[in-house]
Amino acid sequence: xxxxxxxxxxxxxxxxxxxxxxxxxxxxxxxxxxxxxxxxxxxxxxxxxxxxxxxxxxxxxxxxxxxxxxxxxxxxxxxxxxxxxxxxxxxxxxxxxxxxxxxxxxxxxxxxxxxxxxxxxxxxxxxxxxxxxxxxxxxxxxxxxxxxxxxxxxxxxxxxxxxxxxxxxxxxxxxxxxxxxxxxxxxxxxxxxxxxxxxxxxxxxxxxxxxxxxxxxxxxxxxxxxxxxxxxxxxxxxxxxxxxxxxxxxxxxxxxxxxxxxxxxxxxxxxxxxxxxxxxxxxxxxxxxxxxxxxxxxxxxxxxxxxxxxxxxxxxxxxxxxxxxxxxxxxxxxxxxxxxxxxxxxxxxxxxxxxxxxxxxxxxxxxxxxxxxx
Amino acid sequence: xxxxxxxxxxxxxxxxxxxxxxxxxxxxxxxxxxxxxxxxxxxxxxxxxxxxxxxxxxxxxxxxxxxxxxxxxxxxxxxxxxxxxxxxxxxxxxxxxxxxxxxxxxxxxxxxxxxxxxxxxxxxxxxxxxxxxxxxxxxxxxxxxxxxxxxxxxxxxxxxxxxxxxxxxxxxxxxxxxxxxxxxxxxxxxxxxxxxxxxxxxxxxxxxxxxxxxxxxxxxxxxxxxxxxxxxxxxxxxxxxxxxxxxxxxxxxxxxxxxxxxxxxxxxxxxxxxxxxxxxxxxxxxxxxxxxxxxxxxxxxxxxxxxxxxxxxxxxxxxxxxxxxxxxxxxxxxxxxxxxxxxxxxxxxxxxxxxxxxxxxxxxxxxxxxxxxxxxxxxxxxxxxxxxxxxxxxxxxxxxxxxxxxxxxxxxxxxxxxxxxxxxxxxxxxxxxxxxxxxxxxxxxxxxxxxxxxxxxxxxxxxxxxxxxxxxxxxxxxxxxxxxxxxxxxxxxxxxxxxxxxxxxxxxxxxx
Numbered sequence: 001x002x003x004x005x006x007x008x009x010x011x012x013x014x015x016x017x018x019x020x021x022x023x024x025x026x027x028x029x030x031x032x033x034x035x036x037x038x039x040x041x042x043x044x045x046x047x048x049x050x051x052x053x054x055x056x057x058x059x060x061x062x063x064x065x066x067x068x069x070x071x072x073x074x075x076x077x078x079x080x081x082x083x084x085x086x087x088x089x090x091x092x093x094x095x096x097x098x099x100x101x102x103x104x105x106x107x108x109x110x111x112x113x114x115x116x117x118x119x120x121x122x123x124x125x126x127x128x129x130x131x132x133x134x135x136x137x138x139x140x141x142x143x144x145x146x147x148x149x150x151x152x153x154x155x156x157x158x159x160x161x162x163x164x165x166x167x168x169x170x171x172x173x174x175x176x177x178x179x180x181x182x183x184x185x186x187x188x189x190x191x192x193x194x195x196x197x198x199x200x201x202x203x204x205x206x207x208x209x210x211x212x213x214x215x216x217x218x219x220x221x222x223x224x225x226x227x228x229x230x231x232x233x234x235x236x237x238x239x240x241x242x243x244x245x246x247x248x249x250x251x252x253x254x255x256x257x258x259x260x261x262x263x264x265x266x267x268x269x270x271x272x273x274x275x276x277x278x279x280x281x282x283x284x285x286x287x288x289x290x291x292x293x294x295x296x297x298x299x300x301x302x303x304x305x306x307x308x309x310x311x312x313x314x315x316x317x318x319x320x321x322x323x324x325x326x327x328x329x330x331x332x333x334x335x336x337x338x339x340x341x342x343x344x345x346x347x348x349x350x351x352x353x354x355x356x357x358x359x360x361x362x363x364x365x366x367x368x369x370x371x372x373x374x
Numbered sequence: 375x376x377x378x379x380x381x382x383x384x385x386x387x388x389x390x391x392x393x394x395x396x397x398x399x400x401x402x403x404x405x406x407x408x409x410x411x412x413x414x415x416x417x418x419x420x421x422x423x424x425x426x427x428x429x430x431x432x433x434x435x436x437x438x439x440x441x442x443x444x445x446x447x448x449x450x451x452x453x454x455x456x457x458x459x460x461x462x463x464x465x466x467x468x469x470x471x472x473x474x475x476x477x478x479x480x481x482x483x484x485x486x487x488x489x490x491x492x493x494x495x496x497x498x499x500x501x502x503x504x505x506x507x508x509x510x511x512x513x514x515x516x517x518x519x520x521x522x523x524x525x526x527x528x529x530x531x532x533x534x535x536x537x538x539x540x541x542x543x544x545x546x547x548x549x550x551x552x553x554x555x556x557x558x559x560x561x562x563x564x565x566x567x568x569x570x571x572x573x574x575x576x577x578x579x580x581x582x583x584x585x586x587x588x589x590x591x592x593x594x595x596x597x598x599x600x601x602x603x604x605x606x607x608x609x610x611x612x613x614x615x616x617x618x619x620x621x622x623x624x625x626x627x628x629x630x631x632x633x634x635x636x637x638x639x640x641x642x643x644x645x646x647x648x649x650x651x652x653x654x655x656x657x658x659x660x661x662x663x664x665x666x667x668x669x670x671x672x673x674x675x676x677x678x679x680x681x682x683x684x685x686x687x688x689x690x691x692x693x694x695x696x697x698x699x700x701x702x703x704x705x706x707x708x709x710x711x712x713x714x715x716x717x718x719x720x721x722x723x724x725x726x727x728x729x730x731x732x733x734x735x736x737x738x739x740x741x742x743x744x745x746x747x748x749x750x751x752x753x754x755x756x757x758x759x760x761x762x763x764x765x766x767x768x769x770x771x772x773x774x775x776x777x778x779x780x781x782x783x784x785x786x787x788x789x790x791x792x793x794x795x796x797x798x799x800x801x802x803x804x805x806x807x808x809x810x811x812x813x814x815x816x817x818x819x820x821x822x823x824x825x826x827x828x829x830x831x832x833x834x835x836x837x838x839x840x841x842x843x844x845x846x847x848x849x850x851x852x853x854x855x856x857x858x859x860x861x862x863x864x865x866x867x868x869x870x871x872x873x874x875x876x877x878x879x880x881x882x883x884x885x886x
Contacts, residue, residue, distance in 0.1 A: 020433075021390070232750045237736075237743050240729070247726040250680055251718070252740045253706035363433070 020361045034354045041350030045343050053333065060329055067328020068321045080212040081320040083219040084278055086313060088298035090219070090226045091270030093307040095148075096299075097230060098263050099243045100155065104166025106295025107173030108147045108268045110288075112140035112275025114177050116202070117195060117286035120279070121184060124201035132202050137276050144272015145265040147173065152264035156257035170295070177288050194284050204281035215281040222270065227309040239263055271295070304351060322347055378404040379441065380535050380566035381426065381457075386435030388421055395421040398435070399592045401585050403535065408557060408567045410577040410598075412610055413587035414812035416782055419570050420462075422587070423537045427459035428452035439535075458528025459537040464520050466512045473508035476527045491530075498529050502559045517665065518549040525556070536560065537568040542576060543838070546665055547873040554580050572610075574603045586610055611813055619820050619845045622828065627655035629692050630801055630832040631677065637684040638672045646672040648856040654801065656694075659823060659833040661847025661864060663840065663872050669856035670836045671721060674803045677834075678718045679706040694800065710741070717799035719790055721806050721836075724779055727790045733775035734760040738793055763792030767818075784815040791819060795826065802826055803834040808842075820846055840869050854879055 046057035068078045088105050095102040116136040123132055151165035184192045196202055207213035230236040242249040242259045249256050278290055301319065305312030326340020381403040388396040396418045403409055413419045424430045426437065428449040437444050439455045446452050452459070466475050473491045495508040504522050512520065521541060528536060538557075542550045557567055557580065569581060577584050577598065584601055586593040586609045593609050608614060631654035638647040647669040654660055662670055675681045677689060679701070689701040691714060701709065709716055724730040728737050738756040746752060760774045767788040771781055778786055787807065794802065804823065808816040823846070827833050837843045843850060847864040852875040859875045 228750075232753075234743055234749060234751050237739065237751050240732070241740065244729045244731055245725055247722065248729050248740070251678075251706070251720060251726050253679075253710055255707075 017362055017364055020363055021359065025358055030358045033357050034351070037350045037354035037357070038347065041347045044350070045346050048342070048346065052339075053335075055333060060333065063329045063332045064321075064325025067326075067332075068324040070328075074324065076210060076212050078320050078324045079216050080282060081324065082313075082316045083212070083215050084274060084282065085294050085298055085301065085320065086316040087219045087222060087274040087277060088271055088294055089301040089305070089312050089316060090222055090309060091267050091274065092298050092302040093226060093267075093305075093309065093312065094230060094236075094239055094263050095267035096302050097243050097307045098239050098260065100152070100260060100264060100267075101163045102148065102166050102264065102267055103163055103296070103299065104148065104151065104169045104268070105271045105298055106291045106293070107166070107170035108144040108271035109275040109278070109291040109295055110170075110173040110177050111147045112144045112272030113279045113286050113290045114173070114180060114275070115139045115143045115272075116276040116279040117184075117192065118180065120195045120202035124196045125199050129201055129205075133204065133280065136202060136280060137273060140272045140276035141269040142272070144275065145269040147272070148264045148268020149261060152261050156260040174288055177286060177290070181287060191287055192285050195279075195286075197284070202280055203284060204277075212281065215277050218277065222273075223309045223313060226270075230307070230309070235259075235262070300348070304355075318347075318351075319344075378406060380405045380439070382438040382441075383422075383426070384436045384438070386422065386425060386437070387433050388418075388425060388430060389433055394590050396425075396432075397590045399587070399590075401592055401595065403566050403568055405534070405566045406561060406564045407583065408561050408569060408581045410569045410571055410581035410584045411587065412571060412574075412577055412584050412606060414572055414610055416589075416784075416812070417587045417610075418590040419587050420539055423459060423539065423568060423570055426452065427457055427537060429459075453528075453531050453533070456532060456534040457537070458531060458533030458535070460521065460524045460528065460539065460541060462539045462543065464524055466520055466523060468513040469511065471509050471511050472506060472515075472523050472526075475512060475523060476508070476530050480531065494530065495526060498526055502529075502556050502563070504556060517544045517667070518546075518552075521545070521553070534564075535566040535568070537570065539570045540572075541569070542571070542573065544666055546876050547840070547869065548877065550576075574606050577601070577606065578603070588612055607813065619817070619842070620824055621846065621848075622824070624655070624658040624827070624848055625830075627657045628694075628830075630654050630656045632688075632690040632692070633677070634688045634690075636673070636676060636687040636689070638669075638676050638681045638687075639684065640672055646856050647676065650853075650856075650858045652851050652858060652861055654832045654834060656800070656832040657827060657830045658848040659827050659835050659846060661843040661850040662834065662836040662853060663843055663850050663876060664853035665876050666838065668853040668876070670805060670853060672856075673853070674718060674720070674805055674834065674836065677701070677801075677803065678716060679704055679709050715798055715800045717794035717797050717802045719787075719794050719802075719804040719807055721809075723786055723790050728778050728786065730779035731777045733773070733777060734764060734769070734771060734789055735774045737778055737789060738763070738796075741793070741797065759793070759796050763789065763796055767792045784811045787811060787815075787819070791822065795822065799826070799831055801832045801834070803836075805836040806838060807835065809838070816842075840872055844869060844872070852876060 042061075049055055049057045049060050067074065069075050088109060091108075092102055092105055116139070119132065119136045119139060123135070147169055148166070151160070151162050151169060154160040154165060155162045181190070181192055187193070204214050207217070230239065238249070238254050238259050241252060241254060242256055246256050249259070275290065279286055283290065297319065301312050301315045304315045322344040323340070326344055327337070329335060330337045330340050379402060384400050385398045386396055386400070387394070387398055399418070399422055411419045411423065421430065425432045426446065428446045428451050431447055437446060439457070444455060446455065446457075467478065470478065473488055473495055476495060477486055477491055492508040495506065498504065499506045504526055506519070506522050506526055512523070515523065521544070525536070541553060545553060557569070561567055569576070571577060578601060581598050583595055583597055584606065585595045586606065588610060596605070596609075633653070634651045636647055636650045637645065640646040650669070650673065662673070664670055672681055676683055683689070683702055687702065691699045691701050693699065693714070699712065699714070704712070720726040729740065735753065735757045738759040739751060739753070742756060743751050757774065763769065764771065764774065769781070769785050769788045769792070771785060778789055781789070791804070791807065802823070807823070808819050811819065820842070823833050823835060835843070835847060837846075844864055844867070850862045850864045850867065850872060852859040852862065852872060854876055857879060859880055862872065
């Protein structure tokens with residue numbers, strides 16, 4: 001009767017794999033997935049090492065560990081790497097929580113570093129060292145904040161795209177640094193060299209005989225402070241609400257523009273402070289490499305740590321360990337330095353992949369119907 | 375087997391995380407028949423049909439179309455099988471014409487002949503009685519026209535099995551009856567039509583059979599001639615329900631708000647409200663009727679201090695102590711700081727009223743967090759409010775810190791309404807307060823609003839179900855295209871009159 005509807009059709013095959021979004025996952029299970037992913041990552045690294053170099057992967061890992069934690073000097077080096085990176089990431093956290101994609105940390109660090117170096121060069125030995133240090137820190141933070149406030153103002157006022165804007169501010173900062181390096185360069189060596197190497201004016205004094213102890217302490221305090229700021233303060237609450245939904249924020253009577261400006265000022269000021277710490281406490285010089293791409297690596301840290309300071313501390317720990325370890329195996333086994341980067345890349349890839357498996361579940365063909373409704 | 379069988383489903387299941395949307399559902403769809411799939415929100419009727427239309431892929435179960443087992447893994451597969459679905463939210467491109475939208479995404483030759491398409495569209499329109507101009511741009515269309523376009527679109531692609539998801543939710547009574555006429559014509563032509571709905575009168579008026587779903591499970595299928603409202607409701611809810619709204623007469627109403635010449639432009643610079651004036655009284659419920667997008671949202675937001683009001687408009691507030699305050703241009707925060715208890719349940723619950731990723735406690739904090747001088751938030755105070763709301767309104771949540779987006783629609787609404795009532799409002803505004811709620815929960819909300827009215831609160835209720843508006847409100851303000859089109863006595867006016875005023879301006883009728 002109804003043959004006119006009996007159209008021939010292609011019999012469609014069931015897909016081999018399909019993805020199901022997980023609605024909720026227990027934290028313990030999520031951590032299980034993360035740990036398994038890192039273990040698989042280490043395994044893949046081991047296979048990579050064996051297939052390329054036919055070295056024993058266990059000894060390679062042992063060498064990595066010794067590179068990062070082998071001696072007290074190495075531990076402090078790893079801690080220093082961690083502290084500077086974490087400082088930048090802590091700066092990014094409030095901006096990112098606001099969904100303000102600040103990819104301008106690189107420039108904000110450079111500007112903070114540049115101002116610190118300028119004060120060291122021009123005021124060194126002219127005012128007491130303590131005063132100089134405080135002045136450097138404050139100016140680095142103010143200038144970093146200005147570097148962040150410019151794109152924030154345009155975002156709040158004219159809804160411009162902050163990603164592009166902050167990114168371009170990086171290049172302005174970079175050019176400024178190169179300009180001043182050229183001015184301060186006295187030996188035509190295309191670098192400033194160690195500033196105030198003789199008088200150590202503007203150098204952060206060491207503590208307990210450790211050059212990096214003040215750095216570690218300052219960043220630790222910042223990290224704890226940021227944790228409480230984001231989690232328990234009224235301003236932190238406002239950041240979360242605006243980040244989740246501007247409409248809800250307006251509904252609750254929160255001034256969205258004000259929160260954007262304030263948060264970006266804080267974010268960029270901390271990045272500027274990171275620049276000061278790098279110049280005053282670590283390198284005692286300024287160059288276009290002062291930020292060294294860490295403004296971008298910090299983005300990975302902030303994301304992987306879900307803008308949660310304790311988790312971000314853990315992530316910077318892993319990253320610093322990996323890079324120190326990679327350098328060590330490069331020298332121990334006579335690898336090219338890129339070999340270490342490959343290993344770091346593999347581990348990072350698996351950490352990122354764990355996020356996918358936390359959010360999605362794979363179901364293979366033929367499994368359906370057999371699964372019980374749980 | 376019945377040779378009219380279009381689709382047979384066997385043991386179809388679908389889970390989203392721990393939520394079971396469909397639990398081993400088996401059912402039949404026949405050609406030449408209108409089948410209603412009836413169930414409350416969250417009963418899984420849309421999910422089930424989405425699987426048939428290729429939007430979701432089932433976790434288990436089998437589909438048979440025209441007697442053959444099939445696997446549908448995309449909407450394209452569904453189209454090939456002659457299955458088309460009209461979703462609640464239209465999927466059209468505004469800047470394209472009707473005809474361009476219709477051919478969009480059709481596989482086949484790289485070129486197309488628009489004239490040919492227009493001709494074919496007109497043929498389809500004539501056959502079933504559609505009113506459609508293939509050369510009209512979508513942005514010029516009314517909601518009803520867009521819906522017509524969606525239907526023509528799937529007919530053009532040769533669909534013989536049509537699924538309509540709550541098609542009348544956006545239509546006026548007049549447009550609804552026009553749609554029903556078309557559906558009957560398609561049935562007469564032998565097409566299989568599935569109507570997803572939760573409105574009993576539509577089921578009884580239109581369909582041949584009713585399939586009832588509850589909590590993801592298939593309950594039963596009843597031939598419509600033997601169904602009654604009572605039987606259907608009980609099958610749908612699973613228990614006896616009383617469908618009465620208590621409406622006491624307002625006890626000496628006092629004027630709370632005086633709104634004069636309110637004009638508001640929305641974000642697209644479109645005049646959403648045009649010179650609207652009315653009064654709001656404490657101790658009564660003022661219903662606001664209108665097809666969706668007639669300015670309801672802008673009206674409530676303007677009162678709440680969220681919209682810029684054009685020159686000449688004014689909102690005046692009379693507080694219980696007899697003071698008069700001008701609220702025009704006063705911000706949300708300033709209204710709060712003035713001590714005016716203005717509660718607002720917005721239409722977009724998770725996008726405006728609540729923060730989806732926060733738990734109940736933090737959502738209670740939303741309007742209170744800046745109290746006091748401490749730089750830190752006072753969690754314990756909000757925790758107490760959250761606890762009270764949870765107990766009083768029976769909010770089902772694993773904990774007070776579970777993100778509210780993980781709660782069901784009904785519980786989300788309870789959190790929002792609970793917070794707004796806990797603030798002891800003087801004025802309480804609600805927009806589509808029961809959208810997405812099941813019958814029992816809807817009545818809980820109606821009762822809550824009536825209780826507030828008895829306490830002397832000025833309640834503004836923006837609704838879409840005219841039957842409820844007529845039973846709940848004391849007065850009804852009708853909005854038509856952003857203009858005020860009469861304030862009516864809800865106890866004496868008819869549904870038809872309200873429906874007519876929703877689409878036709880009284881002043882224009884008089885003029886012509």
